[in-house]
Amino acid sequence: MLPKREEEPAPKTYKQRHPPSTNKKYTHFIKPMLAKLHEGAFDNEDWIFEIKWDGYRAVAEVDKGNVRLYSRNGLSFETDYPIVYEALKKIKKQGLVLDGEIVALDENGKPSFQLLQQYDSSTPLCYYVFDCLKVNGISIEDKPLLERKAILQKLLPESNIISYCDHVAARGKDFFKAVKTSGLEGMIAKRADSTYHEGTRSSSWLKVKHILTEEAVIAGYTAPRGGRKLFGALVLGVYKNGKLVYIGHTGTGFDDKTLRQVYDRLQPLRTDTSPFGVRVPVNSAVTWVVPRLVCNIKYTEVTEGGNRRHPVFMGLRVDKEAQDVHEEVKDGGPIQAHKTKNMRTATKNKAEPVKDIAISDKEQTIGGRTLIFTNTDKVFWPKEGYTKGDVINYYNTIYPYMGKYLKDRPQSLLRMPNGILSPGFFHKDAGDNAPEWVDTYKMFSESADKEINYIVCNEKATLLYLANLGCIEINPWCSRVTRPDHPDYLVLDIDPSEKNTFGQVIETANVIKEILDRAGADSYPKTSGATGLHVYVPLGAKYTYEQAKDFAHLVAVMAHEQLPKFTSLERSLSKRGKNQIYIDFLQNRRGQTLASPYSLRPKPGATVSTPLDWSEVKDGLLPSDHTIENILTRIKKKGDIFAAVLKKGIDMKKCLKALGG
Template sequence: MLAQIGDKPFDDNGWLFEVKWDGYRAVAEVNKNDVRLYSRNGLSFLDLYAPVAQELKKIKDDVMLDGEIVVLDDHSKPSFQKLQHYDENRNRPLVYYVFDCLRYKNKDLTHLPLEERKKILEKLLPKSNIIRYSDHVENEGTAFFHKVSEMGLEGMIAKRKNSTYTEGKRSNDWLKIKNQNTQEAIIAGFTEPRNSRSYFGALILGMYEKGQLKYIGHTGTGFTEKVLKEIHNLLKPLVRETSPFEEHVPVNSPVTWVEPVKVCQVKFTEITDDGILRHPVFMGLRIDKAARDVDHVDVKKPNPKAVDKKTSPSQKNVSRKSTPKKLPSGKDATAEEPKDGVIKRVDGHELRLTHQGKVYWPKRGITKGDVIAYYETIYPYIIPYLKDRPESLKRNPNGIENKGFFHKDAGQAAPSWVKHIPLYSESSKKEVDYILCNDKATLLYLNNLGCIEINPWNSRVKNLDKPDYLVLDIDPSEKNTFDEVIEAALAIKEVLDKAGANGYCKTSGASGLHIYVPLHAQYDYDHARDFAEIVARLAGEKLPRITTLERSLSKRKNRIYLDYLQNSKGQTLASAYSLRPVEDATVSTPLTWKEVKPGLHPSQFTITTLAKRLTKTGDLFAGVLKEKTNLNACLKKLGA
């Protein structure tokens, strides 16, 4: 639930008043010691703010909480800058101020009045220095605001006592009244550094107004040398040739434009009649906000004392066709920005990467460049599951809001160094030229074509008729919960355990789970499919209410489909560690069986969280390519 902007403090018996905390808004879900902690845009905070996650485990009930994560300075005041660099400020108090409870003991509370929700909240929270109840005063908003201002806090939130919780909406039942003028802003470009300044001079700022990006000023203060470098490195992959603004922007030095997807926070003195921020000071990045959410200025009305146009920024206009600078080279690649893309050298091959700033996830600001960076990072983990396997290319060159298309016959159009193999396709009744993804350069080439997800065959070119593993795809209907998907996976594991077969589980990256059984290319697809069907039927007998082997959507009757038919030559599934073109930018992620329990959810494993997970877990799927399963012995055990 979001707040509207309030004009000034007030007194009212129907309202209560809370401190407006200067941090990251965070929702916590606790269920039987399983914890989720995430931002408004779905970014997981579990690893970033691990002490909060650990403390949440002390809550034994099923709850969903809403609050703000802050880091306190030497004066016990929230510091947004220190929160930004928490790794360097771990000696500072980290606090999760909780102000609302949306679920308690598996009951939805959002329909209850705020007063009742807060009474429940105060009782359920453990005694803790990290998780704290965000208290309030009633009725006397004016005196409370003056106290908040004296303490140098950002402001207060006024909330109607009898208000229900309206998720995702900006409501007049909550009002934010600020002591300090702060504003979220979209970074649209940066100017050349001057004198002794390194990396860049100022950031060009914007926000959306009726769907169009509007210039609101630029900021050149508030940066340390380290922050300048971090911001510059963040913006390099987003460089574009033209200005993202429709209007001409007044700046006083050459500009490098970037895709408008990164959000920062600034403080400022006032706003002009033209909507320009006066004296904006950079405070930090907003990793918890998407650019499309920045569509209003957090001041109710323009200040009548605003400066005239003569004193507002107004130097020469920069053409929308300003030429960006060259991009510095990476560790194993060189890069520059010609008109038709970035040239990158990978594994000795020259690779042209185009439209790196194109936004693939509009609500999250995730770009094509982010996708390529993700695959470059996790390449050592994913390549064993791609090498020597024909690829059915699923391309989403326009991002996730477009359905995309499959592109099988792609080998002839690929660069000369990309390996490919012609194979006769029964479905197409012709020879199809399949790409083989055998190295990093080929993987990035596929990403550049718009391949968000990677879909290899189950068999390799040396044994195309004999898969390396069999697969059981647990495919839920829209009516099934993910806990039911987990129940189905555990039923399959029970059957496999009785058979003496080792099953490896991973998220599909969308709504289901995949279970792989290693075969080491010992059996043909018919044998693999027959065994998979037996396992699926035995598991289905355990859960007839929620599972089915019926492939027809109309006949499934809102049950989970236990799909064993993926075990055919040419059939593909998203690879382990493959991104998926779905809302949360989730990744098909291998799991331990200890993790496969109620409370698990695919949204825990995303483009932003997976690399860090892999440093802790390593490749949990390695046994899939190394182990052998004796299907004849397994059948005998099941028969017994």
């Protein structure tokens, strides 16, 4: 299902999170399974690999709208992160237990632990769920991990807030390389057949870090120096053999706000006694505190004496008790590498390079416009090995065919700067960072309640600029800026649910074609590039969005009457069920967007939204047939078979009369 971009209601506004000290703690709670530290990435066909999220581990218990959401030590997150809590309440399952991580996302869509500390309603938030412990109140912890994840993926609803945490099988080295390129913290390696063991740190789960991070206990603080107020540095330790051991002190990573917050939290804990029991090498007067507060730090290396070199404060942790902060011991021994039969190198999967553009981090001139392509070797599809540079190359090559479908149309940007396994974010306003030569169109957005400067893709350089922003898919309006309320075509989006077959999608599309043929209306199909099909009807900008929507609604009703067993006009997935195809006629509204013809999609295999002949819409067609690798060969053979959607439109009055309307 394509995301509904312009018509989504504005999110609820929540007040800033409560201080951690106000969190209630549950008496009975599930302690999640933990991973051991491991040095070095590895390949192994018996293992899978996930992103190591930089957030708060969170367990969710869901039972028909009743929810408990808490940390690994039982602290409630319900008032801290209400947007996650409310999203979980919409899951109408019984006796469901989920394990995942609450993550705050920065402006580039990357996890940020610091943002999570100061979370408010303006911060994008996601609950990445990577395991399922119970279904219908029955434990599935003894099932193999991959079986649990398959169950989990089917259970989770479509949501921008609750997201299934995907994985890569076998190819840990390539995945870790992509993690490093994306600037993420690291990866988690898990045995594919591992069972779940509550409260256990197991060698079946391993964490491989790119950025060195650690939890540390705050043992005191030094006096401020220079212009710094309140305190100079935090004195840090970890527990080893039951004793608190000094690991260094950090005076960086603070702004005025965090200085005040940490200082205020430490005042009730002041004491005259050093919690280390021995003298430690600090360089100014120290105020000792009872060792209760835990913080996150990042650092460059561990010295021979055990100190963390160049530690940076990342934020306080509320989800771990101080006595549980131990020096991390690496899991023993390397994992034997095995090559799976299906493992292919990234270079074999790359799209054919384009000859007329040199992708690099230097200035490029495209059609007289100056562009700088950045991070072009960043892997966007870890399994296949396709990079950001491949996306730029693809759009450079496809523009002669694709450009006509973008010209004069406002764009709603979905940016995925860290690839398909990381969260994306919507970006509608061109803002101040867009080059001066990029065309824009200003219009009031009801959903945003403000005027927005939409980018309009009128030349190749603009399309490549969008690709460099991380726009894997390109999503134009159905109307142009010259006639913004009059679409050039109407669209029926055939959107399957979880239990529908693609054969049913094909059958629905052909029934729609029969109805349109009876009306005397030309129609043109294309794959969505995901799980569905789109049917376009040319209008020639002669009718309003309201008229287009009403006509599309009539066709959808007639199709549903012929296929009542597995189609629906109910938009809500929870109401229509998992075996009902949604015939979406509501795409025909101003500001709604669909993937453009020839747009890449951020899906496995790097699929392309591909125009079809109706003769191809038959059994055997698959959404994955057309990809970044083969689409150019197809176009050279068949030409652009979709161009007629931009030509003379139907006579809607005659069509309605033919249908008895």
